[in-house]
Amino acid sequence: MSLSDIKVNDRLVAMFRNSFSGNRLGHAYLFSGQRGVGKRFSALQCVKYLNCQNPVLDLSGKRIDCCGRCAACNKIEKQIHPDVLTIEPENKSDTIEIGQIKEIGNLCNLKPFEGNYKIALVCGAEKIGEFGEVVEKC
Numbered sequence: 001m002s003l004s005d006i007k008v009n010d011r012l013v014a015m016f017r018n019s020f021s022g023n024r025l026g027h028a029y030l031f032s033g034q035r036g037v038g039k040r041f042s043a044l045q046c047v048k049y050l051n052c053q054n055p056v057l058d059l060s061g062k063r064i065d066c067c068g069r070c071a072a073c074n075k076i077e078k079q080i081h082p083d084v085l086t087i088e089p090e091n092k093s094d095t096i097e098i099g100q101i102k103e104i105g106n107l108c109n110l111k112p113f114e115g116n117y118k119i120a121l122v123c124g125a126e127k128i129g130e131f132g133e134v135v136e137k138c
Helices: 010-021 039-051 071-078 098-108 132-137
Strands: 063-065 084-087 119-122
Touching: 010 039, 010 063, 039 071, 039 119, 084 098, 098 119
Parallel strands: 084 119
Antiparallel strands: none
């Protein structure tokens, strides 16, 4: 899977490609929409694009996609990449707890181990509990 597999919005994919290839990354990207529209899938494809070890290049040498087959892409797909942290609401409380938020801070304090970037995916950010302000310190 790759950025090319995001079928929802070609303009959105082009915007990401331009931002990422020009090293004009924002500190955060918000994927919003109804359940089932592909927010998580799209975010994971962007993460793979940024950390791919074998990117697809155009004729000018500009990165246009991730390979989807290298060790980094496979680890991201399996959610075992050491530079990618996925935070989700805990089953019991259905909220994102302070300990999970602190994990993001810990991730931010370290340099990438294997990839190009350290990335935290916060799935269900609207469920961050009362300690959400800790995120802003990251």
